[in-house]
Every structure is written in structure tokens, then in C-alpha cells.
Amino acid sequence: MYDIVVIGAGAAGLTAAIYGERAGMNVVVFEKMGVGGQILLTQDVENYPGFPAISGPELMERFEAHAKKFGVEIRYEEVGEVKRQDTHYRIVTDEGEYDTIAVVIATGSQPKKLHVDGEQKLIGRGVSYCAVCDGPFFKDREVAVIGGGDAAIKEAIYLTQIVKKIIVIHRRDKLRAEKILQDQAFKNPKISFIWNHVVDHVDGEDKFEGITIKDANDPTKKQKLDVAGVFVYIGHIPNTKFIDIVKKTSGGLIITDDCVHTSAKGIFAAGDCRVTCLRQIATCVGDGALAAFNAGEYVERFKSSHT
Ligand SMILES: Cc1cc2nc3c(=O)[nH]c(=O)nc-3n(C[C@H](O)[C@H](O)[C@H](O)COP(=O)(O)OP(=O)(O)OC[C@H]3O[C@@H](n4cnc5c(N)ncnc54)[C@H](O)[C@@H]3O)c2cc1C
Missing domain, CATH: 3.50.50.60 (FAD/NAD(P)-binding domain)
Known part of the structure; x- marks a missing residue:
């Protein structure tokens, strides 16, 4: 025993x-x-x-x-x-x-999943929960990071070493991440933000073709983002x-x-x-x-x- x-x-x-x-x-x-x-x-x-x-x-x-x-x-x-x-x-x-x-x-x-259409079938083919594991697949391309907490912002900053551009999509109008991470992200020219938006679905059948996001306050307002991959950090x-x-x-x-x-x-x-x-x-x-x-x-x- x-x-x-x-x-x-x-x-x-x-x-x-x-x-x-x-x-x-x-x-x-x-x-x-x-x-x-x-x-x-x-x-x-x-x-x-x-x-x-x-x-x-x-x-x-x-x-x-x-x-x-x-x-x-x-x-x-x-x-x-x-x-x-x-x-x-x-x-x-x-x-x-x-x-x-x-x-x-x-x-x-x-990691929590988004639970939106297209997510499950494109895991590992554009949808990722780990920047360290999958970041190198997106070298010099544009990706989205979903979330506004420590993990999302830290991993967005990490991805700037690899990818060309990162769009952080957050469902609120301000971040929850530590102040030091926020400051680093805001002054990094490779990172931009889309506030008050959530993912509506992941586009593509067998191949990842970007994501469609929607306004958190008005879900009828949708826009397609032509990113090469999406990294999800929502808890x-x-x-x-x-x-x-x-x-x-x-x-x-x-x-x-x-x-x-x-x-x-x-x-x-x-x-x-x-x-x-x-x-x-x-x-x-x-x-x-x-x-x-x-x-x-x-x-x-x-x-x-x-x-
Ligand atoms: C992307 C990311 C970045 C982070 N960055 C930082 C940071 O910079 N600084 C910081 O302080 N924290 C950071 N964190 C948070 C930190 O990683 C966690 O708080 C911490 O690692 C959790 O440790 P844990 O031992 O509780 O659980 P885990 O690290 O999740 O370990 C649990 C282990 O249990 C095993 N397990 C699960 N179920 C079973 C089972 N049924 N039988 C046997 N084994 C099982 C799992 O395989 C796993 O190895 C980060 C987290 C993420 C996701």
C-alpha cells in the first residue's frame, strides 16, 4: 500500500x-x-x-x-x-x-474549445490550442488569437517571433491579461485587436480557409478574416x-x-x-x-x- x-x-x-x-x-x-x-x-x-x-x-x-x-x-x-x-x-x-x-x-x-462549426474537423489543420507546438507552421503568415487573458496575450506576443501579423479577437472591450503583457502587446506593431467579437465559425471543409467572426453585441454583423490559422485561448x-x-x-x-x-x-x-x-x-x-x-x-x- x-x-x-x-x-x-x-x-x-x-x-x-x-x-x-x-x-x-x-x-x-x-x-x-x-x-x-x-x-x-x-x-x-x-x-x-x-x-x-x-x-x-x-x-x-x-x-x-x-x-x-x-x-x-x-x-x-x-x-x-x-x-x-x-x-x-x-x-x-x-x-x-x-x-x-x-x-x-x-x-x-x-483548453476550452470554441464549440463552433468547423472547429473540431480542422484541429491540427489551422485550428490550434498551442502556439509553441504549431506556431512554426504559420511562419510569416497572418493568424488570429482568440481570448484576452494572460495565456492569449502571452502566446500572441510569442507568435510575433514567427508569424507576420496577429489579430487578437476578444469578446470584451478590454483585456484581462496582466498589465505588463498588455503593455507589450499594445506596443508590438505585429499585433492588432478586434474588440467585442467572437468566432462564429471556422471556414473550410477539408482545408482551413479562415474564420468568420461576429459582433458580440449584434450577432447579425459578421465578417470573414482571411487568416492562415487560429489559436484559441479562452480558458x-x-x-x-x-x-x-x-x-x-x-x-x-x-x-x-x-x-x-x-x-x-x-x-x-x-x-x-x-x-x-x-x-x-x-x-x-x-x-x-x-x-x-x-x-x-x-x-x-x-x-x-x-x-
Ligand atoms: C499557453 C499557456 C501559457 C502559460 N503560461 C504561464 C506562465 O508563463 N506562468 C505561469 O505561472 N503559468 C502559466 N500558465 C499556467 C500554468 O501552465 C498552469 O497553471 C500550470 O501548469 C498547471 O499545473 P497543474 O500541475 O495544476 O496541472 P497541469 O500542468 O495541467 O498537469 C496535470 C497533469 O495531470 C495529467 N493528468 C490529467 N488527468 C489524468 C489522469 N486521469 N490520470 C493521470 N494523469 C492525468 C495530465 O496529463 C498533466 O500532465 C500557462 C498556461 C498555458 C496553457
Whole structure:
């Protein structure tokens, strides 16, 4: 039986694993894809203290090396269910079942889709959610970025290194992104803005042929934009469908208290998958540390009452 099972090897999960392992716990991390999580999708990280400029992949390589240095076990398995047993929990993955005293859910989130006509069939052929992955396909061309938050503006700025021109389309009349990002975007000659507009549909059958946008205040007013690609940054959906024994919001975010306890004893949630007011590497790291610390205390209490 493990002391702590951590689900997800992003910033939150790896931090929880490092803290748990250093506290002498027997920890395993389950990861369904590759180690690193969402931050792998961005090239420039400038707000993680101690690293004024580092790429997402390099930062996560350091997290992984740090976790491995302390002997964290990482298993590449997708968790499909967490079951309550009499005294502990059973983790069901696509490869097996594992018992554990405590669980840290750090499964992060995935990009929200526009849910407009043409989007789904043209993913990877003009519709993208990752500038780092797909930006180079649009070298010296014109693209659209949808959204007005940190991720949209940061990735628009990143794309200026590759593409000829970027049109940011935002459903409001002002950005939500950090001031420093806004200032950089406003003074970049490659970036222009279309305010108060949303995407109506993606044009093209087998081949991407631009997008049609509409006025958010008057949907009958539409215009076609002849861009070569569209990058969508309109928020995230938490990866929490697999767990139904903790309380969640209607949108699937796990509800925790300030010390990241969920509604189920011995289950903690950390990072982007929980209700929180900021989703950044720094907050995920804080959550991961809290989750492991409190999980460790739970494990100690469990062991002293079950021996
Ligand atoms: C484009 C972009 C740019 C960003 N830029 C910055 C930035 O500059 N600075 C900053 O601080 N933050 C930035 N962020 C936000 C930051 O990336 C996230 O807040 C952070 O990475 C979330 O970490 P996490 O550990 O909570 O989840 P994630 O990074 O999402 O990791 C969760 C992991 O869990 C795994 N997983 C999910 N479900 C299961 C399952 N059932 N079984 C097993 N494994 C599972 C996933 O594969 C994933 O590896 C950016 C985000 C994006 C999208």
C-alpha cells in the first residue's frame, strides 16, 4: 500500500511528490501523458521566481529531475477511478489497481474549445490550442488569437517571433491579461485587436480557409478574416471527470478549503483542477506543498490509529 498517490505530473503534482518523498512517505505519481503538464505548451515563462526567463519545457525538466533526485516513482498510467475502500482508497488505472492511504489530485486542465462549426474537423489543420507546438507552421503568415487573458496575450506576443501579423479577437472591450503583457502587446506593431467579437465559425471543409467572426453585441454583423490559422485561448476545463467522491462545482473544479482538503478525508486537490483565484505555476507549487504536507499528517494519523 502506498502512503500517497499523486495523480498528475504537472507543477502541482511534482511538487507534492517532492514534498511527500522528502517527508519520508512512500509516494507514487500517475501520469497519463508526459511529465510536465500544461506549462510544456509555452515557450516563455517570466514570472516563476528564481527564473526570470526560462522555457516551460526546461522548467519542467528541472521539476522532473528534482523529483527523481529524491526517488519519486512515476508510473505512466491513466487514472480512471478513485474508489473508497473501508479504511483507505483504491486507484484504478488503465493498467492496474493500487491501494493508498492518501490521494493528491493534481490533474490540471485542458483548453476550452470554441464549440463552433468547423472547429473540431480542422484541429491540427489551422485550428490550434498551442502556439509553441504549431506556431512554426504559420511562419510569416497572418493568424488570429482568440481570448484576452494572460495565456492569449502571452502566446500572441510569442507568435510575433514567427508569424507576420496577429489579430487578437476578444469578446470584451478590454483585456484581462496582466498589465505588463498588455503593455507589450499594445506596443508590438505585429499585433492588432478586434474588440467585442467572437468566432462564429471556422471556414473550410477539408482545408482551413479562415474564420468568420461576429459582433458580440449584434450577432447579425459578421465578417470573414482571411487568416492562415487560429489559436484559441479562452480558458480551461478541469480534468476531474474520473473522480466522483469529492465535491466539485458544476464546471468540474474540485472544491477545497484553504489547506487543500477536499470533501473526502485523505483526498487533497492541488493546482489548476481546484477552485482557486489564480492558476499559475507559483500557485500550483504552493498547492502541491500544502497537499503533501497535509497528506503526510493524515498518513501519520492513519498509521498510528491502525497499528
Ligand atoms: C499557453 C499557456 C501559457 C502559460 N503560461 C504561464 C506562465 O508563463 N506562468 C505561469 O505561472 N503559468 C502559466 N500558465 C499556467 C500554468 O501552465 C498552469 O497553471 C500550470 O501548469 C498547471 O499545473 P497543474 O500541475 O495544476 O496541472 P497541469 O500542468 O495541467 O498537469 C496535470 C497533469 O495531470 C495529467 N493528468 C490529467 N488527468 C489524468 C489522469 N486521469 N490520470 C493521470 N494523469 C492525468 C495530465 O496529463 C498533466 O500532465 C500557462 C498556461 C498555458 C496553457
